[in-house]
Amino acid sequence: MKALTGLLLLVFGHGVSSVLHSLQYFYTASSGLSTFPEFVAVGMVDGVQFEYYDSNIPRTVFKQDWMEKVTREDPDYLVRTTERFRVAQQSSKANFGIAKERFNQTRGIHVYQEMFGCEWDDEDDTTGGYEQHGYDGEDFISLDLKTLTWVAPVLQAVPTKQRWDQDRTDVQKKKNYYTKECVDWLKKYLAYGKSTLLRTERPRVSLLQRSPSSPVVCHATGFFPDRVVMFWTRDGQELHEQVDPGEVLPNHDGTFQVSVDLDLTAVPQEDWGKYECVVQLKGIEDISTRLDPALIRTNWDSDKRQKPVGSDTSSQNA
Template sequence: MFFLTFVILVLRLKRWRILNPVSTHSLRYVYSGTSGIPDFPEFVAVGLVDEEQFVYYDSRNHRMVPRVEWMEKSEGKDYWDRETRKHIGWEQVFKNNIEVAKKRFNQTGGIHTVQQMYGCEWDDDTGTTGAHCQFSYDGEDFITMDFKTMSWVAPVRQALTTTLKWNSDKAYIESARNYFSQECIQWLKKYLDYGKETLQRKARPEVSLLQKDSSSSAVSCYATGFFPKSIVINWQKDGKEIHDDVETTELLPSGDGTFQIRSILRVSPEDLKNHQFSCVVEHVSLDEKIDKPWIAAPGINLLPIIIIVCVAALLVLAAVTAVAGFLGWRSKKKCKRINCGFCF
């Protein structure tokens, strides 16, 4: 029960400004802390480049380690020692913050979580950059950085004290500005270069249109086996793009290093008969768009696709365990700043 709840909390954090979805690259870190949960690390930090995990730290091993071969080969002992020291400090910050939050919400026992996500994006076509930084408590927004005004915003009254504290520290605000506008982008480009054979490879999507049966009001467009993850899927009706009655599912890993996604068009059987519908896919691996027209084919068996999607969903659940939290306790050590926030 807790595991499924924790999945939801992590997914709630996945909201930030996306640049051009076809050519954008991203570097982000997800930190998680919990209280009241036995047999989990007290603190976990995960780093991701283009949504691929490349570094990992937890409070059991107290060591930042590589998760991909290209990262292990590219950085030496000094890098891993430095990152380990930083994350040991951040571990203490989280242990402090979860206790502070519990007091502000008048809570004692039970399961509670503090999560943070921060990072940057870079569009390698236009050079445009973006950034994101946010905290949640028990799965709800707690405090977020507004990068237009370079100030912290609190959606709940329990975070107002933190907002006033952080916004009054002008030196920290300026440090955060420099990190997100320059340093984070520089590290992102460096990591992309390290893993270019993996991260910058291109795999074409396979596109198929399926309908459960002829009486169903939904037609699904599946794009599978593509890399990198950024992809655009649109539906057209008689050659004109449509957006109503369209639902796109969460991007999922396929288990072989590629991704898959599904876009669902809900339309009446009469419309399917009287109009021409097609699914249009754009991806960096394609010289031109894939335009897949819908041709009625009753009696298609969706079982193989369902199995694939279910397996991919299980992989996502397994990956989410990498951002499990910690059993909270108050740290008496001095609270250290981090690139995006410090003590509540």
């Protein structure tokens, strides 16, 4: 599943204008885990979980209040979704058994995963889709929607590729699902949950430093959606060196956080004013925070804060 990393997160160029929305499903079948269900299904819209199913329940559980609107307009939704997950459970169990046999495994802890979904750009109306299967954390087989063929990165998946490639009816059904049906449902979910999914929450930005020799961290938290751009500039020009960007992480309240480090080892204090941390989020003006010792929250005494890295010969160097 390594190839999927980064696929579901849109990286905007500076000057954010459009948003790439996504509908994703994650199926996980496992063996050897006594405290974990044998099968779990999770549905997510724009990174927000909205429904859940597992083999211990087994029924669809809504994770968002706005999903009640779906059942009011579509009373059979829960029955259809639960049945779809039950079919997926049987299919995953069969694929799981085939993978274990191909890898000549009978005991131990093993996991079979399926991840699929679609994306929609709300500005240019372009769409995309994917389906990937993995076994024990490694890619097993995936669908190439451009060629409508299956890709087998390991020898054990080649028989599966050959069999699935021959089923042209199923491949065409998948193409229709990922390019139309999935996108239609994505737009429906966004409409039902617009007060939650389409909201914008302004980030709170702080400058942090663990010690005088540590990088200065620009930390943004409490923002929504998660598609944010964050970078350091010097004299208004974006820095590509001296910086270490982090990944966007979820907060417990449904918002997100991210940080980007700035290494000031070779920067004298008199140049600090030339540096700014910039945060961009669609729907709000850019947030710029100038690198100022007085604004940095630290873990050491306030008098030491006035002697940051590179300020004089007594300062520590990273």
